[in-house]
Amino acid sequence: MTKWVYSFGGGLNEGGAGMRNLLGGKGANLAEMASIGLPVPPGFTITTEVCSAYYDNGNAYPTELAEQVASALHRVEKSVGLVFGDASAPLLVSVRSGARVSMPGMMDTVLNLGLNDETVEGLAASSKDERFAWDSYRRFIQMYGSVVMGVPHHRFEDLLEQAKHGLGVTDDTAIKASDWREIVKDYKDVVQKETGKPFPNEPQEQLWGAISAVFGSWMNPRANTYRKLHDIPANWGTAVNVQAMVFGNMGEDCATGVCFTRDPSTGENIFYGEYLVNAQGEDVVAGIRTPQPMSAGRATSDQSPMEKVLPEAYKELMRVRDILERHYRDMQDIEFTVQSNVLYMLQTRSGKRTAAAALKIAIDMAQEGLITQEEAIQRVPPGSLDQLLHPTLDPKAERNLFSRGLPASPGAAAGAIVFTAEEVEDRAAKGEDVILVRIETSPEDVHGMHAARGVLTTRGGMTSHAAVVARGMGRVCVAGAGGITVDYKAQTMTVGNVTLKGGDWITLDGGTGAVYVGKVATIPPTLSGDFSTLMGWADEVRRLRVRANAETPEDAETARRFGAEGIGLSRTEHMFFGPDRIGFVRQMIMSDDPATRKKAIDALLPFQRDDFSQIFRIMSGLPVTIRLLDPPLHEFLPHGETELEEVATALGQSVESLRARRSALSEANPMLGHRGCRLGITYPEIYTMQVRAIIEAAIAVSKETGHAIVPEIMIPLVGVKTELEVTRKAAEAEVAAVFKEQGTTLEYLIGTMIELPRAAITADQIAEVADFFSFGTNDLTQTTLGLSRDDAGSFLPYYVDHGLLPKDPFVSIDREGVGALVRMGAENGRKTKPALKLGVCGEHGGDPDSIAFFESVGLDYVSCSPFRVPVARLAAAQAALAMKKEKASS
């Protein structure tokens, strides 16, 4: 016979913390607490398997269930010496849901179940407190009526308000027993009126009504949506906990409270929480009375801390707190009730905490010897470090939401709205705080993005140009805020009937994607010593190296400051947009005779050499991977008429002919067009110049600093081995020429991006001519899923919201599709060259989930934007520990 019901408390604990899947989190922990001797009112848990069976059998329970519940209930009766439904001294119970993970949207709790017109009198007699009994009864009707029977909550509230008004009182505590009797009557009428049925009088009917309500709520629309959003399988099911009531509302020696074993906001090792004397659980949350602090040290003179008011129970709670932390080895979020000075524990679970608290608690607990260093590393969610590295919105500041976009680059920033990169630069130069607002950004806007406090776009996804560049710079960015209509001409942006003008202030929250009207106060980031401690510990255990994507000296310096061990991607095209270079770049593209093109390219050489020298100097011998020109040429084209005329003058050509050339270069799908090594093959002189600049810079900086610079030259968009063969040969020839001119040599590598499905599939062939692979998972995601990052805004959010895709694949790698190709590429590549160096330089290089995947594939390094480096270091450490554990257990 299947066991559907597990008892806890009162000397029989059939469950334990390890049985979360079967008993839910709450049930498992109640049994666990009881089994380690903590005061838990007796009860029982109906398992999650009942939930699954219930839905599998057309909302019917297993036949044995009723008997098992009855038997467990009987044990509770015996244990507390009361009988359920007994008119003289009734046992009351609470019924609570409890899934594996806490889940909003489900039925939560019904207290005081078992009361009716007879038992309420028994309770009054046995407790010798008529007011308490009737208060409990009306509470029961109110909760059961709303959560089980579906009567709108405000119907009861309104009625209570009217009653208070009639009685001339403002506080519930001023309502007397006789008044409550009247209110109970009115409550029952409301139930009858709203549901067409009388309030159930029979305790067994009440019990099964509540149990069914819990199971029924598992499939309600809100719960379904939540599960989809959080990737919780429907077949997990929920458990139901039925537990003997203890009463915090039975007088002044009674209380109820919710607290954390440490401060969840700062992590400080102090008891943190609130309680209310003479109250039941929901009163603390409802805010009818003001909860009081726990410890005397934290109380102001007008407060009544529990330490003073209920010193005995407080002392007991402190003992329990200590036991729980030692037992669970983590900060706990607990609920308790004090009945007649006796403490009862109603719940414990790991407490949610801020990033700062997570960090401090992990380090403190490790230093207290409560957990190991490795456990400390695993306790801090890597993504939460963003909160420590960037300014955040002051949680207390008032906000006026304008719209929402994607949280593309973390941090918070406020500034005046500006619509062009030029104006941003002008106003920033005068010291103004400005936010660049664009429909989308292009490489031409990079200088403006740099000067702005933050960037807002209305198109594009998590790997759109704006998002990638802003993350790289550490600028706040909200991208793809499709609800906003930008009108460049009118210099306005509009949502519904709210229109903001250029110069108006807005505030961006890059951590949530929110856009607020006006200036919202922010809190600057503070990096504690704990941060360096954690990073140090993480570095000791991780296997994956962490590099940064960086192309400016500033980026490179940030990267080193955050502990990057090299540069995994330096995009040379970003260097082409400097105002002193773009003219030559355009001449190079627009000229149709090779001689003029050569002249323009030669003019670019010193700039590129200088770019690379600076980066090599900053990185002092750490590896630097430089990617040769990648984007389609038309990205560099002059858009405006003035710019077109400038280029025409410089080339001595007509504006007409340049316009024709510009249109000839335009493409239907530039992402799949004439770019990457395709440019290097058809315009070989561009790559030749870049290779020369890299090698000349490396030789010069090697001499100057004494560091051996080993440049890594990366050829983008290779799909076929021959492409790398041809470009490699040309590069080698130019390197040899430089060596000969300079009478010296140095070590260098030539490798490729693996960013096309074909490259991953034929990686064994490509590896024959590659010294390293760097997986370009941004473009690999675009091609594998056939998904343009610039256009996905019109359907990708829908996909994620409706569970068609578990996550945005540009944020977290799609393991089954893109990931399978990365694995294939790594395995195929190493089949040919076992020591092939493998890295990843897509945005996924900074995503903890993706890093765990890259660890499992055995890559050598990840490369991410400089501000993500700490996140990546921690995530890499956690991934290494997870792999270690997996290996140990297999």
Add this chain to the structure above:
Amino acid sequence: MTKWVYSFGGGLNEGGAGMRNLLGGKGANLAEMASIGLPVPPGFTITTEVCSAYYDNGNAYPTELAEQVASALHRVEKSVGLVFGDASAPLLVSVRSGARVSMPGMMDTVLNLGLNDETVEGLAASSKDERFAWDSYRRFIQMYGSVVMGVPHHRFEDLLEQAKHGLGVTDDTAIKASDWREIVKDYKDVVQKETGKPFPNEPQEQLWGAISAVFGSWMNPRANTYRKLHDIPANWGTAVNVQAMVFGNMGEDCATGVCFTRDPSTGENIFYGEYLVNAQGEDVVAGIRTPQPMSAGRATSDQSPMEKVLPEAYKELMRVRDILERHYRDMQDIEFTVQSNVLYMLQTRSGKRTAAAALKIAIDMAQEGLITQEEAIQRVPPGSLDQLLHPTLDPKAERNLFSRGLPASPGAAAGAIVFTAEEVEDRAAKGEDVILVRIETSPEDVHGMHAARGVLTTRGGMTSHAAVVARGMGRVCVAGAGGITVDYKAQTMTVGNVTLKGGDWITLDGGTGAVYVGKVATIPPTLSGDFSTLMGWADEVRRLRVRANAETPEDAETARRFGAEGIGLSRTEHMFFGPDRIGFVRQMIMSDDPATRKKAIDALLPFQRDDFSQIFRIMSGLPVTIRLLDPPLHEFLPHGETELEEVATALGQSVESLRARRSALSEANPMLGHRGCRLGITYPEIYTMQVRAIIEAAIAVSKETGHAIVPEIMIPLVGVKTELEVTRKAAEAEVAAVFKEQGTTLEYLIGTMIELPRAAITADQIAEVADFFSFGTNDLTQTTLGLSRDDAGSFLPYYVDHGLLPKDPFVSIDREGVGALVRMGAENGRKTKPALKLGVCGEHGGDPDSIAFFESVGLDYVSCSPFRVPVARLAAAQAALAMKKEKASS
């Protein structure tokens, strides 16, 4: 010791036809002919391995080679009773190259080698013909001087012309021995002057000079280019054949000729070729004298057929012809020489032939019992059937080349240049022949393409819109002719300084990609009974089913006429462009409230139902796969202002708001954008309408015709299983609704395109909810290689020309990349559902090479444009036979 030299003729045949790789085609066949007793002058072949060794060792020969050549030469001397270099009666030899496959660009032949100032006198004495000896000597200097020593050929020709002028003669035969002596002297002076070296006198030096010239020519630029273009590995190498000379120029009982054992142009079973009395091989080709026909029956009264002039040798040749055809079991291309009435065979190989000849010869030979039916099937190149199905240019017509593009859709057509689809329709309605010229076409041009004789575009590749649609309609198309500049405003198209105006005539050759100025005469296609015979035989052996891609009744009828066994792809979007529909389509897209959208969609329902009914009726129960809407919505948008206003009026909205909507729908990379099932998911009402139309039509036509219609509903662009799950569920719901309304049911399938790498990789999951897969290899090629078919024109031709890619991957499937994904998709899919129906509906479905691949993967069917169906049937048969052979041998 390696054997580098193989003898043939004169009683020792060390080689044979099976040794083509080692001896080259010519050498292998000379040995084979000699071994079956045919008269072959003795000689020897230096193997292709010598060529490889020569290049591997820095242009040096293996040490044993000289000795082996000397020994083989000695055998030849003994066999013919003459000595090489002997002053009294010298042995002369020819030196010829001979690779595995015949290869232009290499040194071909040097005749009469061994002559010098002494041996020429010996030859004169032994032949008793001084004129013959000196003519042979000057021929030798001329050939050796130009092909071995690099003297421009015209330098000799000019000198000969001057001499003839001086002598007052016009014909070479009128030049006497003494005159030739003078000319020989002058020739030697030319060699000295041009090369700075004397003409080599020593026969051994001559011999090794010629051998080295053959090996050296293997790596000359023209040969390299040819090899790259034809995918011939450089390490194959060439062989060298040295053979005792026989002389066709030793008098009136001597001759030389080239002929085919059947007519290579029609396939008729007659001896076909030309010969010249008293001549050497090159005279036939050079055109100095007019060659004469072989058989008397084919000769006009003023001709001298060999049958009459040299009856004995002719009789012998007829015997040889018969032996050769029986031995080689194929039509042969032979070279022969008659010396003093004795026939000598100098070469045999399978003869090149037209498509018509290939067909006739294959069928005839099978019916003659020379070959089996299966062999006959393998003898006809499937691609050549295009020539039989479409008009071709009259080979005799004069041509004036304007430019070249890609041979996108076969056939030849002439017409007046017209630049808009509207004008095409107007003028075609008046009975004019017109060619639609566009930079690129879009779905809006389809009606114009249909009315035109042919289509010319200056952008886009082999799977561009123009190419795909034209092939589907059987219209001639030259695509991506990038050398042509089109100016719509001026109504001109220009190449260099040649400008054609609208209304001027051009002629397109869709088989070669050529564009000619003016009208070039064409020959209509003729389908013989042999064609049906071959198709019947092919159908008996093939395993792959062949379907057609068709969306109009006309297409469907063509498909059935050509033997299609169903429709593998019916693109519903093409049906949206009818002038009676496009208005509703635009209203559907442009409306932003669901109610208006629903109204527009409802208006489309009867049109779609009628479209499908017509196709179901024509296909009479054969399977029909209908793909739901695929392209991004903006393809249907009104481009012009007038059209925009029309839609605005119909919707009661402002033109401004529609312009905004149009711009909101535009995409950076539409190929990777909001299309396919992504539309079906975000605008479910479109797919719902299409599903309803399909099912209603199927029910109606089933009732009407009694054929059981089993519609196959295909969801495009699925990358994730959930996409198919959601769209399938919605479709099933609508089908159920129709069934209920109509009180009937029918069988139907719901499947998906596999056209994204992710779909292939996760095909095991997708198969759980798919009844069939159809590989969309066009889009799969685009995504796997990251290659936009619309933009690849700027580099893909370069890639193919320079061997970076072996072939255009849009024409012939990239087996290693895209093919690997197709195989993965098929295997993964069948892992889940062993009986899963698998097909392919990309353009590769009509490409013979790709079909061979699909056979090896085990797909169930291929689907191609209607006019490719016969090609596909034949290719499928050949693929089945090849697989059978492979299995038998493994």
